Amino acid sequence: QVQLVESGGGLVQAGGSLRLSCAASGRTFSNYAMGWFRQAPGKEREFVAGINWTGATTNYADSVKGRFTISRDNAKNTLYLQMNSLKPEDTAVYYCAGGYRTDAQSMSVRQSVNYWGQGTQVTVSS
Numbered sequence: 769q770v771q772l773v774e775s776g777g778g779l780v781q782a783g784g785s786l787r788l789s790c791a792a793s794g795r796t797f798s799n800y801a802m803g804w805f806r807q808a809p810g811k812e813r814e815f816v817a818g819i820n821w822t823g824a825t826t827n828y829a830d831s832v833k834g835r836f837t838i839s840r841d842n843a844k845n846t847l848y849l850q851m852n853s854l855k856p857e858d859t860a861v862y863y864c865a866g867g868y869r870t871d872a873q874s875m876s877v878r879q880s881v882n883y884w885g886q887g888t889q890v891t892v893s894s
Contacts, residue, residue: 778891
């Protein structure tokens with residue numbers, strides 16, 4: 769069992785930045801590719817970014833490329849999402865996700881996810 773706890777969400781103006789964190793506990797963090805998904809009201813949960821177990825390979829949704837950066841610190845069992853140039857359409861609940869022994873590309877598929885965090889709200893005002 770892996771427990772994932774997100775933090776860092778909040779309210780920010782358009783053009784601003786936020787950094788999300790996801791603290792992992794339970795199993796060996798480095799056995800998992802990790803990712804971020806988001807879900808806006810009335811919409812399906814969608815992939816945002818993924819990262820392999822070493823942190824060397826990343827994958828992004830087209831809507832966030834060039835604005836968001838995913839990273840991880842295996843020594844701290846923590847995943848990050850740096851979000852810059854935020855837009856109102858980025859407003860959503862953001863979820864941390866872990867996939868056992870998969871890769872950054874595969875993390876874009878929900879079926880690759882073994883564990884989810886509880887989510888953290890990000891609201892971008894115009």
